[in-house]
Amino acid sequence: MSKIITLDKLKINEIAKVISIDSKCELKRRLEDLGIIKGSTIKCEFTSPFKDPTAYLIKGCTIAIRNDTSKYIKVKKI
C-alpha cells in the first residue's frame, strides 16, 4: 500500500488516484467539474519552466493548476 500524499508531491509521469479535495480549496467545485473527484485517476504530465503551475492529465484532458491549489488535493500513488 502506498502512502497518501498531496498532489503537488506527485512527480512527473507518476499516476495516482484522487482521495479527496480539502474544502478550504476555493477551486474545489471547479476541480470537481473538471473530473478531479474521489476515485478518479490523475497523472502528472509536466511543469512550467518555473516549476509552477503543473499540468495534469485528467479524464483525457490536460489541466494546469498551481501548486498551492494541488496541495489541497490528497491522492494515492498507483
Add this chain to the structure above:
Amino acid sequence: MIKRIALIGNPNVGKSSIFNILTKNNVHTGNWPGKTVGNKIGKYNYKSNEYIIYDLPGTYSLVSHSKEEDIAKSFIESDDYDIALVVCDATCLERNLNLVLQTLEINNNVIIAVNLMDEAKKKNIDVDLNKLSKTLNVPVIGTCAKNNVGIKNLLDTIESYEKKDKIKKNKMTIEKINNESSKIASDVVTYHDNNYNKKTRKIDKILTSRITGIPIMIIGLLIIFWITISLSNYPSDLLYKLFNTFGNYLFKFFNKLNINPIITSIIINGLYKTTTWVVSVMLPPMCIFFPIFAILEDYGVLPRIAFNLDKIFKKCNSCGKQALTMCMGFGCNAVGITSARIIDSKRERLIAIITNNFVPCNGRFPTIIAIISMFLIGYSSNNSFLGAVILTIVIMLGITMTFIVSKILSITILKGIPSSFSLELPPYRRPNFIKTIINTLYEKALKILIRAICVALPAGIIIWIFSNININGMSLFEIITQFLDPFGRAIGLDGVIILAFILGFPANEIVIPIMLMGYLQNNTISDYNNLSELKNILVTNGWTIKTALCTIIFSLMHFPCSTTCITIKKETNSFKWMFVSIIIPTLIGMIICFIINLLFIII
C-alpha cells in the same frame, strides 16, 4: 415556425466552428478555452424553416464560477430557446458528459453533437454514438465541424426534432454526475491506444521545458517580427509609389476639370494622402503578422504561453490567463479587454484590463514598425533582422511594464493575493491554413481599410483646415503645435508629434500620417518618391535617434484609443477604472521619455 437553438458545451470543443458553419459566418475560431466571450446570435434557414442560434460561452458546468459561465447558465435555465444543442469533444467525452447530464436536468429538449470525431479517429478512440443516444434518450450526431462532416445530418436532426414538454429533474450532486458520466463513457468509448496524445506531449516537453520554454517564446516572437518586417517592406514601398503616381495623375485630372484649388487640395492633400499612407504603411505588416499569429493560435500555442508565464504573473499577484488577454491585445486592445472575462477573480480581471494597453494593438504595432523601418533601419536596406530585434525589445519592454504595473496595482489600489486558477491545455491541432489565412486577411485587411477611411479622412480634413486657417499670419496648426512644443521637447518629442497622438485618439493608425502631414504642410508630398525618403522629412524637422526612440516608447505607452476607453467603461462599469487605464500608461510613457531625453542631453 422559428426554432431557437442554444449552443452549449465545454470550452474549446468547437461550438464556434459549428456556429460559423450553420450561420455561414467567418468569425475566427481559436484553439484555446475562452475564445468566445459574450453571446453571439446568428440566423440560418434550412428547408424553408428559420432558425435562431445562440453561441454561448464555453462552460464546464452549470454552476457558475465566472462572469462568462454565468451567462451560459442563466441562458440554459431560461425559456429563451427551444433546443439545447450540446457540443461535446469526442476525445474526452467523459468530462463533457458532466455538462450534458446537467443540461438534461434542466431541459430534456437536447441534441448532442459529438464534435472532433476526426481527432478521435486519429487517436484510435471509438465512440458508439447509437449507444450514447439510447442511453440518454436524445439524438446524438457525430460531427467534424472543421471539415464540414456531419453537418447535414445535424441540420436534418434539428429540423425534424419535435419539442417535448419540459420536464425538470431533481439535481444530482456533482459526485453522482461524475460517476454517472464515468459509467456512460466506459460503456460507449473504447480506447485502442493509450498513447493517443504522444505527439502533443512531445511538443509540450519542448515548449514548456525549464531550459527551452522561455527562450523559444522569445525567439519565436523575434522570427515572426523578422518575417513581418522583411516581407512587408517591399510591398509597402511599392504601394506607396503606386499611390503616389496615381495621386499625381489625380491632381492633374482635377486641374484639367478646373475644380476649385481649395477642393482639390482638400481631396488630394487631405483625404487621399492620409488614407493612402495608412494603407501603404500599415496594411502590409498587418497582413503578414496576423495570419501567422492566427495560425499559432489555431495550433494551440496561446495557452502554453499563459502556462509558461503564470509563475511570473503569480509573483505579481495576478493570473496567468492575463497572458491570453495580452495576446488578444495584439490584435486590438478592446478585444483584449473583453477577453479578460475569462479571468475569474474581479481584482485580477481589473489588473488585466488596466495593463492591456502595454501591448501594442494593430494600430500602434505597425506605427512602431513604420518608425523602425523608416528611421532606424530604412525601407530599402536589408537590415530587417535588426528591425526585428528592436521590435522584440520594444514588445518585451511592454510586457515587463505589464508585470511591474500589475505588481504595483496589487500592492496599492487593487490589493489582494493571487487567486487559484485552472487552465486547460488543449491538444495541438493542425489549422486549416488556407481558411485561416483568408479569414484573417479578410477580417483584418477590411477592418483596417474601413477604419482608415472612417478616421484618416476626417483627420486629413481637420489637418488641412488647421493648416489653412491663418491667424495673424500664422496657421492654426502652427499655433497649436508651437503651444505643445515645449511640453513635447521635454519628453524628447515635439509639438507636431504630441498633436498627432492627440488627434490619433480615435485610431492610432493615423498618428504617423498626421505627423507627416504636419511636417509637410508647406511642402508637397510629390517630392518624395519612396518611403525611405520619408526619413528626410523627419530629419529636416529635427528628428534624431532620440526622437525616434521616444516616439516608439510613447506609442507603446500612452492613453488607449477611444474604442478601447469605451470598452473599459463597459467592462468595468466605472469611469474611475477607465481614467486609471488612461492615466497610468500615459504617465509612465511620459516619465520614460523624459528620462531618455535627459540621458541624451547628459551624454
